[in-house]
Structures are given as structure tokens and as C-alpha cells.
Amino acid sequence: MLNIALIGVGRIGKMHARNIVDHPQCNLTYVYDIKEDFSSEVAKFSNAKIAKSPEEAINDNVVDAVFIASATNTHVDYIILAAKAGKAVFCEKPIDLDIEKVNYCYKQIKVLNVPIQIGFNRRFDYSHRKLKLSKDNGEIGNLEMIVITSRDPAPPNIDYLKISGGFFRDCTIHDFDLSRFFLGNDPIVAISAYGSQLVSDEIKSINDHDTAMFILRSQKGVLCHINNSRRAVYGYDQRVEIFGSKGMLISTNQTPSSVEKYNASGTNIKEPIYNFFIERYDQAYKNQLNDFVNTVIDKQQPSVTFEDGRKALIIANAAYKAFETGTSTKVIL
């Protein structure tokens, strides 16, 4: 059994709480949030104690692992706190919006040598993962192109947008990581980035983007395209296509049911796809937790490392530089 302290129980933290409670090898020992009513809500459906401070939860000897799902700018502090306490760490993406802080964090924790996993949940999606395994098994021959479509159903509120770190660091970071996942040991070396303001005046008012396209190039010459939007009226559009010398694999969108409708206005009509990440990646989040639990218990390396989190941020930063300078920008990982 793994005793877990969970820090931060907003929308995503609450989902983690439920998964931890349901996992046969986990106890949710502590829950902490700066909003006490958030903690109380989780305490209702679990046996977790409500911690008065993150320290209380993290430093208790009974705790084996710390789950960090708090605001992004608190991640680094809690990672260091947990690592110093010798606890295994799971931290939501991104590690931080500031690469200097990420590098500082890395320096602090590397000697402590605790397992630390970053929350790139999409790597654990059954269909995306099947693409990766099939590619690794040679099913598409040599990888030549990757096309990732990733569009949110609707923009978040303006308060979140202001602290999000910008569209590329908040959203595309998932797709940068996914590109690295499929490329394996072939590093990304260059990137071009385009951003537009087409969806929302609010987003424009804070000078962020809501529509974006990217091309990444790997060392071996594999080309990767990513496109993002803050609003897709038909749901949370999540597609990955990998193309190679022997064929193509597509991980396409999913609908809650397998119902098809035929009427005077159309045929083959399916429901809107899953609305957002909680629904679409429900199983992926559970697989991710399970993977974390197993690697910690088996004392193996986490499958998504601190370095993966750091590299995704470096790519996002290079994307901003590419956008600002209008050049194909070198990525130094």
C-alpha cells in the first residue's frame, strides 16, 4: 500500500483524489488545499485527514508519496519539500512556467534521488499508447511524419488565462511532450510557431493566442505538425496521426456511445465527442496513477520524468522565440 498526500484539490486534484481512493494499492492519507472547503469535499468521500499545511502532510512519516495538483507557481516548492522529505513525487504539468525555476528545482532535488513523475496524462491513453507500441514494433516502418490535433471545447476563464503562462506553455506543452513520446530517442532540433487571436476578445485583450500551429523537426528529419484551438464546438478534439514508410496509424476521437443516427438531414451521425479532458482521458488518468504506484512500489524509474517536464517547457519557450522572431528556432534540449 502507498500512503499518499495530495496537495491541491481543484478540478483536477479532486479527480486524482477519486482515483487514489479507488486504487486498491493506495490510501489517500492527507489532503491539503488553500481553500479548506475543497479539502472538506474530498474528505467526505475518503478517509483522508485534512492537513493544516502542506508541510504537515508532506513530512508525516506515514506518507510514502506526494501528489502535487496545486497552482503551477507552487509546484517547485512542494517538489523540493517532498524530495527533501524523501517522498516519491507526482507533479501535474507544467513543472513551472519559468525555466530558471525548473533548473533551480532540478539542482535542489537531483542529489536527493527520489522518484518524480510529471503528469503528461496523454502518454497513458490506451489508443495513443497503442500507436507508440505499434510504431516501436515496426508496424509503420520508419517514422516520417506526426500530425497532432488538439483543441479544447471552450476557453477557460480570464483569471486562469492571466496566470496560464500563455497558450503554448499551457496547452501545447502536452503536444510537445506527445511529439517527444512518439519520436523516442530522436530529439527535436527546430521549431516554427504561428499564433492567432480569432476566438475571443478576452484572450486578445491579454495578448494571448487562441489558435496556433507548429512544425517541429527531429534530428533524423522527421516532421511533426501540431495545431491547437481554445474552442471546438463539437467537443475536445484529440487526434494523433503517425505516418511512415509502411503505413499510417491514427488515434482518432471518441464518443461516449457507439450510436449512429440516420435521418432526413444526415447519416452516420454520432454524438459530440467527449467534452473535455476529465471525460476523454478518464482511463488515461487511472493508468497514469497505476503506473506511478507500480514504479514507486517496484523501485523502478518513473516513465515520465522531471527531465521530460523540463524539455517540454524548453520546447514551449523555443516556440515563443520562434513566434516572436519569425524564424525556425533551434531547440537545445
Place this chain on the structure above:
Amino acid sequence: MLNIALIGVGRIGKMHARNIVDHPQCNLTYVYDIKEDFSSEVAKFSNAKIAKSPEEAINDNVVDAVFIASATNTHVDYIILAAKAGKAVFCEKPIDLDIEKVNYCYKQIKVLNVPIQIGFNRRFDYSHRKLKLSKDNGEIGNLEMIVITSRDPAPPNIDYLKISGGFFRDCTIHDFDLSRFFLGNDPIVAISAYGSQLVSDEIKSINDHDTAMFILRSQKGVLCHINNSRRAVYGYDQRVEIFGSKGMLISTNQTPSSVEKYNASGTNIKEPIYNFFIERYDQAYKNQLNDFVNTVIDKQQPSVTFEDGRKALIIANAAYKAFETGTSTKVIL
């Protein structure tokens, strides 16, 4: 070149006229219809002479083949006339609604030994045909089940309905023939039939059916299901499924475009399927003509014979008996 006399140029005859005109090995030499304006319309887009009588067209020495697309109750007379004149014959389905007349016709023409092909166009559909070829190549192993869905977009007018011979002889006859096509040399031996009056009061008023289901059994025990309706609001529903020991093949519906629509109300939305037989089986009608032309020119046996037409009618008659008696009725082919 094959010189063709075309008898009957209503909706389907006019389509045959266009196909004959476009075919590189055919001349449309004569056209005849009891409505002279129908003939005139065809003469406008072809070099065909308007015949004053069917005899004028059929008996002219220059004519090689006779295409019969007139009212069903005239088919037998024209077949006999053409056969006596030594002409190759193409005749629309059904040969006649009365099996006695069909048998009489057969007696009259068999010694004359002219090629005669019956218009079961669906056998020439590229997708249905691919199922047949794949089955013959062993792709699904032993055939065990056939499921045919065949639904018209909307009922014909009451005048046509009155002389149609009834739903089973007018519509299902195509599906009876298609079942025989897939079964090959394994004859149908029994049938059950259900008819309902759910679509139209007009159809009910003349005591015909508009909704029907059938099960046929072959000598080897293959089971075949057919379902029909006079009205499918989403278009002309034409599906065939064949199932066997090694897998299943489905010839599914077709839409004019390959466009898919995604919006707030649904995803994967395709257009309504092809509206009716002229559109859906456009290529099949051309393939059918081509097959007729080639077998006549090459002096080979027609691929769909008089006997095929006769057997489909025998099955339709057995279906009526099955419906009336509420029994699984023997089919003696």
C-alpha cells in the same frame, strides 16, 4: 457495334437510352413508347428513329438486340416477338407477374435459342459484386448467413402500386435474386414471410404491404434474412452482409461525397445516402449494359438468365404463400 431497339422509355427506359447512347459499341437504332412524347424526348439526345410500332423496331434487319423496359405486362409479348425475330434480348425485371405466362414464354422461346438477359442490376454493383468474388475466393470461409437490407426512399404513386404485383413481387424480387447470386449453386428450399402496413394508408387501402421481413433457407442450411420498407427518410438503403466461418463482408451504403461534418449537434455527419436506384446503381446499370453487349458480341451465355428471372418469381410466389398460410413454405425451383 450492336444496333439496339429500345421498347419503353419511361424513367428507367430513358436511363437505358442514355447509357446505350454513351456506350462505344452500341447504336440506339430505334426507340418505341406508347407515349410518343417519351420517344421524342429520347430522339432529341440520340440518333434513334422513333418506331411507329414495336414490330417495326424489333423486326428491322439492322437491329441486333432488343431492350425491353416497357410496362411489366407487355414484357412477355415483346420477348417472344424479339426471339422469333432472332434478336438478342434484354428485359427489365420482373419477366411477368404471372408464373404461368412466364412458363408459357419460356416454352415459346427455348427452341429459338436467342440470348436473353434479365435486368437484375444489383448483381452488377461494384461493391455487391466484390462480396460475391471475395466469397468465391474463400475470404469468409463457408457461407453461413446473408442479411439484405433494402428500403426505398418513398412509396410510388397509387397507380403504379395497383399494377405492381405486390410488394414482394415488385421490390423483394431484387433481394430474392441477390440471395441466389450469393448462394451460387446452393438452392433456396424454404421461406417464411411477414408483411405489415405501417407506412401509408394508400397502400393499406389496396391491401398491399409496405414493410416486410423474410427468412430463406438454402439446401446446405445457409440462412438468409431480407428486410424491406417502402419508405426510409434518409434515402435508398441498400446493404448486403455475408457472414461465414472466416469472417464477414458488408457492402454498405454510399453517399455522393466523402464529406464529414462536425458541429455542436453531432459528429461524423455524412450526407443522406443516394436517393434512389438511378443514382445508387448508376454504375451498375452501365456495367449491366456492358456485360450484355459483351456477351452478345462474344456469343457467350448471358450472366443473368431467363431462368434467373423465373426463379426469383417462384420465390416471390412462395413468399406470398408463406405469408398467407403462416408457414415455412417449400420453394421448388
Place this chain on the structure above:
Amino acid sequence: MLNIALIGVGRIGKMHARNIVDHPQCNLTYVYDIKEDFSSEVAKFSNAKIAKSPEEAINDNVVDAVFIASATNTHVDYIILAAKAGKAVFCEKPIDLDIEKVNYCYKQIKVLNVPIQIGFNRRFDYSHRKLKLSKDNGEIGNLEMIVITSRDPAPPNIDYLKISGGFFRDCTIHDFDLSRFFLGNDPIVAISAYGSQLVSDEIKSINDHDTAMFILRSQKGVLCHINNSRRAVYGYDQRVEIFGSKGMLISTNQTPSSVEKYNASGTNIKEPIYNFFIERYDQAYKNQLNDFVNTVIDKQQPSVTFEDGRKALIIANAAYKAFETGTSTKVIL
């Protein structure tokens, strides 16, 4: 909380055990099986006591509900036992293979008035259920046809086959119930049945069927087709199509992933569909349990009643009579 005694923990019983353990409002209090090692296996992943006899489990005052997943011929005894003990009952389908025993059971329990639900799990499948709800909301207008395709991936072993009650009572009974589910208060009045022996010599040797087709007719004239096979090499084929005056809805097959493969031999290639009922109806079994738990706790009527179980068996018996006599047989529900 509902304290449950589970009788019978073979393949399906073990699945129920896991669902009960995972359900937040259930305790698995007792487990009983004639094979003690089966019980032990369940005890390992739950807190259930291993009962020495069904009576011990059923009669303990702490038990609120009895789950019956034992061999079919024991169902009636346990139902009566549980009902006499005043416990709510969930019983796997079929109630029994002998309608006399079912009727006897009914007489014994009706005055006891305990809630009893029969395990027609397919009614709880999200997609099938969506069809039912959409139909009830008028989305397809008047219901006119139902087409149910239900094919197992592979035949069970001969020992099971011998006591299965025959293909129609063992397999098709699910589809008979599903027809009734979609028809609502329009009763089935007639049935025709065809069975074949095409799949397995073993099945032939015990004179059972492995391939079957049915047509059912409702009082209002709705026609329903069912086709079954004991072997579909591409997986557990589970499709439902409902057709009406305003359109059609299809609940089509499901694959574990949303991956599509494109290579030199084909395009749009999906994985084989879910292999069998445990995988395909995983969510349906959980929904079924949840529905049972809620109706018992809320003291409401079960959604699938003893009478539903009895009627499905009456239809299966009528199907056998239809097959043996070669007639369209009246169904008296």
C-alpha cells in the same frame, strides 16, 4: 449500504463479485459456491465470508440482498429461499429452462412481494439504452422494424452445451428480451424460427443449433429480426438497429481503442471488437448493479422484473415450437 450474499462465483459470478466490491453502497458479505476454491478466490479480493451453505448466507439477518449466479437449474430454489427470507433478489438469466418450474416459482414468491430483478444486462448498455430513450423521445417517429445481430465469438464447451437448454433458450433469450425492451408496451404476438448446424460437429452431435434466424411480429405490426451464431471470428458481434417513420438508429460494435490502421493491404482497419460479454458489457453490468442497488434502497420496482424473465422464456419456447412445426407461432405472453 446494501449487504449482499452472492451465490455462485464462476466466470460471471466472479465478475459480479468485483463489481459489488467496487460499488460504494455495497458490502459483499457472503460468498457461496459448490466449488470452495471459487469462493476462496473471491474472498481474497474482498471482505466476504465464505458461507458453508447457501442457507447460511441467505438467512443471515445482516444480509439485505441475494445475488444468484449459480447454475441455471438451482436458480428457482435460491429465489424461493431468498424471497422467504424477505431478501431482495438479483438472479442471472434465464430464471430456469422449464416454464413450469418458473410458473411454480412465481406462485411461491408473489405473495412474499420481495423485489426481484433478472439479469438482462444488455438493457443497461449505454448505447442500446440510448436507442431506447431516443425512440421514446420520438426521434425515429413510429417504430417499424428492429434488427438484432448477436453472435458469440466461439462456442462454449460441450459440457455446458448439454445443459444450456438449447441455443434459443441460452443465447437468443437475451435478444427476445431486448426486442421486448424496444417494443415497450406493444407485445410480441407471433414468431418464426430457423436453426442450422453449420459451425461445429459437436453441437450437431447433441442436436443443438449454432446458427439461427428469427422474425417476431408485434401486435401493432412492428417486425423484428434476430440473427445468432455461436462463432464470429472477429469477436462478439452485438448490433441493434431500430427503424421508424422519421429515421434509424444503430447501436453498433465497439473496439477497445479508437486506432485506425492504413497500409498496403487495407485502410480504416480497426482492432477486432470486444471479445465477449465480460469485456463488451463491462459498463452495462456495473450499471445493472447500480440500478439494482438504487431501486432496492429507494424501495422502487426493479427495472427488469421476474415477469420479463418469464416472458423471454415463453418466447424462446414459442421459437422452438415454430422451428419444429415450421409455422409462424402465436406467442401468448
Place this chain on the structure above:
Amino acid sequence: MLNIALIGVGRIGKMHARNIVDHPQCNLTYVYDIKEDFSSEVAKFSNAKIAKSPEEAINDNVVDAVFIASATNTHVDYIILAAKAGKAVFCEKPIDLDIEKVNYCYKQIKVLNVPIQIGFNRRFDYSHRKLKLSKDNGEIGNLEMIVITSRDPAPPNIDYLKISGGFFRDCTIHDFDLSRFFLGNDPIVAISAYGSQLVSDEIKSINDHDTAMFILRSQKGVLCHINNSRRAVYGYDQRVEIFGSKGMLISTNQTPSSVEKYNASGTNIKEPIYNFFIERYDQAYKNQLNDFVNTVIDKQQPSVTFEDGRKALIIANAAYKAFETGTSTKVIL
């Protein structure tokens, strides 16, 4: 009737010849090719005279229109010749590989004011066109993103590659034009380009690309992605996706049949898609001819103009500059 002189009857010219012969309002009057056996082959299935020189064909008074399908570097000469003779012109893409020659051509012909249409056939594809019409009707709201996938089944031979003008000018030029088609009057203003050599050593040896990705930006901020390959083992991959504020439309790939295969290795298996442009765009080429014929006869403006051909080349040139400089390059149309 339009009397047409056809210059150049290689693979694509021969296809044009057949379409012209079949068109009810066209005569194929002359055919010319530097290889006389090519002309002879066309003469066999048409009434066309074999011209001894392009001038003989172009200058004959009986000729109304000139179809140019000869080698790219001859296009400009024939356009000028035809324009001086006062003939309507249809010219295959690209006009020329050298923008200076194109500009020179334009200067020569503008005062002559003959109708001239450039062969961007994809604009006439029924499905792509449906996207354009639906977008213009507001079905997806404001256009925000375009994603074009365009991959050939296999590279051409090395002789062709050497004179092709490079991957971006030979292949992507179609997609540049298609982007402009969907953008309507919102001009492309910037482009980034990535090329790789992954498919063929032969292509590498002449320093051309076989794999490429592009991002284009319109004045209004619409983002457009194009990806290309010289080799897709599953056929000629032709997809267009347009995304906007109210939804998304996809013109997806097409297979010759509507057959789906289910077996132990996969489900929903379709045939490989159409192999190459002659098959995939068969109907588009006919629609294109028909459009040309109608606009010439009706004395209207061609739907795809010389200027469209010139602009596509300007974008291709900008793409090369973007690739070589590694910058997002301004497009001045």
C-alpha cells in the same frame, strides 16, 4: 460545339483526350505530341487529326480552344501562340517553373484578352467543392484553420524528378492553390516551410525533398497547414479539413467500393484508397472540362485564372525562400 486542339498527350493529356471525346459539346479536332505514336494512340479512339506541328493545330480557323498538356517548359510558348490566334486556352499546372517567364507570358497575353484557365483540378472535386460551398454558406462560421494532407502513392521516376521544379513547385503547388480556394478573398501573407529527405536515395541524390510540411498565414490570421509525401503505401492520400467558429468539415479519402471486411485480424477494413490522381480525381477532371467548356461558350470568366496559376507559383517560391532562410517569409501576391 467547341473544336479543341490538344497539345501533349502523355498520361494526363490522354486522359483529357478521352474526356473531350466523351463531352457532348466538344470535338477533339487536332492532337499534337512530339512523340508521334502518342498522337496515333489518341487518334485511334477519336476523330482527331494528327497535327504535324503545334502551329498547324493552334492556327486552324476551325479550332475554338487549345488544351495544353505538354511538358511544363513548353506551356508559355503555346499559351502565347494560342492567345495570339485568339483561341480560348486551357493549360495544365504549373504555368511554368520560372516566375519571370510567367510574368513575361502575362505581359504578352493580357491585351489579347482570351479566356485562359489553369488546371487546378482539385477545385472541381465534388467533396472539396462541397466544403467550399458550405463554408461560404456560413456552415462553420468564421474560418480559422485549414489542414491539407496530400501524399502521392509513390515517387515518379528520376527523369521526371530532375525537371519537376522541385517538390514544392511540382506537388505542393496544388495545395497552395487549394488553400487560396478556401481562403477566398483573404490573401496569404506569410509562410514557413520544412523539407526532408526520408523516402528515396534517388530524390536525395538530386537534392530534392520527398517529405514536407508548411504553415501559411492569411491576412485575417487564418492558419493553414499542408503536409506532403512522395510515398504513401496505402494510396493517394487526399484530405482537406476546414475548421471554424461553428464546426468543422472534412473531405476525407475515398475507396472504389463501399465494402467493409471483418476477420480475425481486424474489423471495418476498407480497400486501399484510390491509387492516384487519374482515379481519385476522375470526376473532378470531367467537371473541370465541363466548366471550361461552359465558361468559354457562355463568354464568362474562367473559374481558375492565369493569375491563380501565377499566385500559386509565387507562394511556392516563397516556400523555397522560407526553407532556405529558415524564416517565416512574407508572401507578396
